[in-house]
Amino acid sequence: MRRSFQLGRSRSKPAPWQHAGMGPTGPVELRAARPDEAEELTALAMRSKAHWGYDAAFLDACRDELALRREDVVGRRTVVAERGGRVLGLATLEGEPPEGELGLLFVEPDAIGGGVGRRLYRHVLQEAGRLGFRRVRIEADPHAEGFYLAMGAERRGETAGGLRALPLLVAWPIRPEPPWSAAWGAGGPAVRVGNVAEFNGQFGGGVRGPDHYSCLAAFCGPRPRMVVLPERVADWWVRDVAAVLGWGEVETHSGLAADGRISAAILARPGLLRRLAREGAPVLPWGRTAAFEAIRPSPPGALEAVARYESKRRAHELFSALAPAHPGIVVPDQRPAGSARALARELRGGARVVLKTEYGVGGSGTLVVAPDGRRTRRLARRWARGGVLVEEYVEGAGPYRDPTFDAVIDESGAVHPVGVGLMDVDGTSYQGVTVGPGTLPEALAETAAAFGTAVGRALAGDGYRGWYDVDFVTDRAGRLAPTEINLRLTGPAVAFNVQAALDRVRGGAHLVRTIDRVPLGARLPSRALRDHVARVSGACRAAGATLLVTIPTAAFDLVPYLGVALAARTPDALDAAERIVRAAGAELGGMFADLPCGRDAGRAARR
Numbered sequence: 001m002r003r004s005f006q007l008g009r010s011r012s013k014p015a016p017w018q019h020a021g022m023g024p025t026g027p028v029e030l031r032a033a034r035p036d037e038a039e040e041l042t043a044l045a046m047r048s049k050a051h052w053g054y055d056a057a058f059l060d061a062c063r064d065e066l067a068l069r070r071e072d073v074v075g076r077r078t079v080v081a082e083r084g085g086r087v088l089g090l091a092t093l094e095g096e097p098p099e100g101e102l103g104l105l106f107v108e109p110d111a112i113g114g115g116v117g118r119r120l121y122r123h124v125l126q127e128a129g130r131l132g133f134r135r136v137r138i139e140a141d142p143h144a145e146g147f148y149l150a151m152g153a154e155r156r157g158e159t160a161g162g163l164r165a166l167p168l169l170v171a172w173p174i175r176p177e178p179p180w181s182a183a184w185g186a187g188g189p190a191v192r193v194g195n196v197a198e199f200n201g202q203f204g205g206g207v208r209g210p211d212h213y214s215c216l217a218a219f220c221g222p223r224p225r226m227v228v229l230p231e232r233v234a235d236w237w238v239r240d241v242a243a244v245l246g247w248g249e250v251e252t253h254s255g256l257a258a259d260g261r262i263s264a265a266i267l268a269r270p271g272l273l274r275r276l277a278r279e280g281a282p283v284l285p286w287g288r289t290a291a292f293e294a295i296r297p298s299p300p301g302a303l304e305a306v307a308r309y310e311s312k313r314r315a316h317e318l319f320s321a322l323a324p325a326h327p328g329i330v331v332p333d334q335r336p337a338g339s340a341r342a343l344a345r346e347l348r349g350g351a352r353v354v355l356k357t358e359y360g361v362g363g364s365g366t367l368v369v370a371p372d373g374r375r376t377r378r379l380a381r382r383w384a385r386g387g388v389l390v391e392e393y394v395e396g397a398g399p400y401r402d403p404t405f406d407a408v409i410d411e412s413g414a415v416h417p418v419g420v421g422l423m424d425v426d427g428t429s430y431q432g433v434t435v436g437p438g439t440l441p442e443a444l445a446e447t448a449a450a451f452g453t454a455v456g457r458a459l460a461g462d463g464y465r466g467w468y469d470v471d472f473v474t475d476r477a478g479r480l481a482p483t484e485i486n487l488r489l490t491g492p493a494v495a496f497n498v499q500a501a502l503d504r505v506r507g508g509a510h511l512v513r514t515i516d517r518v519p520l521g522a523r524l525p526s527r528a529l530r531d532h533v534a535r536v537s538g539a540c541r542a543a544g545a546t547l548l549v550t551i552p553t554a555a556f557d558l559v560p561y562l563g564v565a566l567a568a569r570t571p572d573a574l575d576a577a578e579r580i581v582r583a584a585g586a587e588l589g590g591m592f593a594d595l596p597c598g599r600d601a602g603r604a605a606r607r
Contacts, residue, residue, distance in 0.1 A: 038069055190282040191282070236530050312334075
């Protein structure tokens with residue numbers, strides 16, 4: 001394998017325009033190198049190598065390794081970066097799929113630190129993804145190792161032989177943007193509005209103040225241009241998340257609606273309303289509501305479809321109609337209970353059943369009931385008041401009990417599958433999800449995707465446009481039983497979007513796990529909370545994982561917690577990061593256990 005030496009960012013020699021306080025004179029453009037440039041590009045590589053202070057003898061020994069020959073320019077997939085006609089850098093992608101090599105990456109000394117190396121590096125990884133490479137090997141100059149690590153490569157040891165041992169790294173190609181991402185965000189930055197409480201409140205009970213889940217809206221798309229949230233979030237949270245996911249600057253409006261009525265709060269702020277209209281970007285709420293129509297109207301029929309299929313009764317009817325065409329799908333029996341007396345008879349029938357109100361999110365309005373004569377009458381009276389559905393309980397066990405499928409329906413009505421995930425469900429309460437390669441067995445994932453896509457086509461036919469998911473449970477025979485449809489953004493939507501963002505920034509295919517409630521054990525001031533998150537993030541990085549705080553506002557509740565997303569390339573690293581995060585939260589509680597306030601918080605947590 002060809003040995004190569006790469007040049008990274010210089011910390012000691014800024015570019016001349018940085019010294020002078022001037023910006024670059026124009027954009028950096030990338031193009032394919034020409035064979036007649038081989039000699040010029042070789043000279044550039046030598047100048048770049050010499051920048052690190054190597055002596056003449058060492059540079060002379062490197063000459064053959066750095067030479068780019070005329071006949072190799074095309075075969076080594078050479079690309080150059082130039083500004084205003086001046087060549088500033090070059091890079092090569094060598095080898096054939098599935099394993100490639102970043103052969104050369106060099107930047108003119110006076111352009112180091114100006115972003116040229118980053119552009120070239122990302123181009124190589126994007127090209128590798130387009131061509132089907134799975135990994136890209138890098139034999140890095142010791143001075144460049146920090147650059148590659150900062151760009152997301154991982155160290156795998158050192159090379160043997162040659163002039164000297166070199167850091168050996170592996171980088172992951174950047175795959176093309178998934179079709180669902182372009183369909184959801186219209187291919188560019190969007191305004192994201194966290195109207196979770198407003199969405200949930202339209203199905204009974206009214207809006208009951210802001211919902212911590214609103215923070216999750218910030219994550220659902222390629223890049224937010226603006227985030228609008230009912231509860232106040234700290235500036236550091238947005239900056240830290242943006243830095244990891246490659247968002248850049250994000251305009252944030254938070255603390256707008258203490259009562260959770262975010263649409264009314266936006267309408268009461270003419271300046272903000274004008275900004276939303278002037279941006280010209282898609283305005284994507286958590287879910288469609290009548291209140292939000294005045295801000296950005298839905299396509300015809302979309303709002304009616306939300307009301308229809310958020311209903312567990314109507315969703316069940318759709319499942320029953322579609323299931324015969326899908327082997328591996330079984331639909332549990334469901335029926336209305338009628339009166340309290342009729343429900344009591346159902347509950348005395350000797351079988352475990354699931355009680356469902358017609359509407360409910362995140363497990364609310366759902367209860368698994370085992371035969372228990374002592375509770376039957378009381379349960380029947382309480383649940384029969386608003387009408388209740390009695391559904392057959394699907395017996396099952398094993399590691400794949402609660403799959404989910406997410407997809408996007410675009411403006412034309414086409415369904416774009418997002419993926420399948422494995423939910424963590426405690427009883428009937430959603431706790432989080434894991435998505436990524438190998439999360440579910442292939443056959444199970446294909447069955448869920450095929451049925452979920454068929455559901456999406458039916459939703460599209462009834463006018464729905466936007467994000468949706470279908471949740472399942474598996475029975476003892478490994479068949480999938482669909483349980484509900486969610487016509488809105490979802491907890492799994494956050495995991496899929498975080499995965500896409502990290503794949504976009506760092507390449508490869510990440511595993512992502514979201515945990516919606518990690519107990520903290522103690523409330524901390526905002527700065528102390530950030531310090532805590534920074535320490536835990538560092539521990540996760542050491543374990544090979546990335547930590548993102550997804551729900552920061554709950555950290556200030558009486559019984560505080562955080563929502564988090566963890567990302568890694570291996571299941572072991574993901575599990576290790578979860579242990580780190582949970583242990584760190586528990587340790588906070590231990591610090592205050594001997595104080596009266598600590599004992600009070602513990603009692604509140606148990607309640």
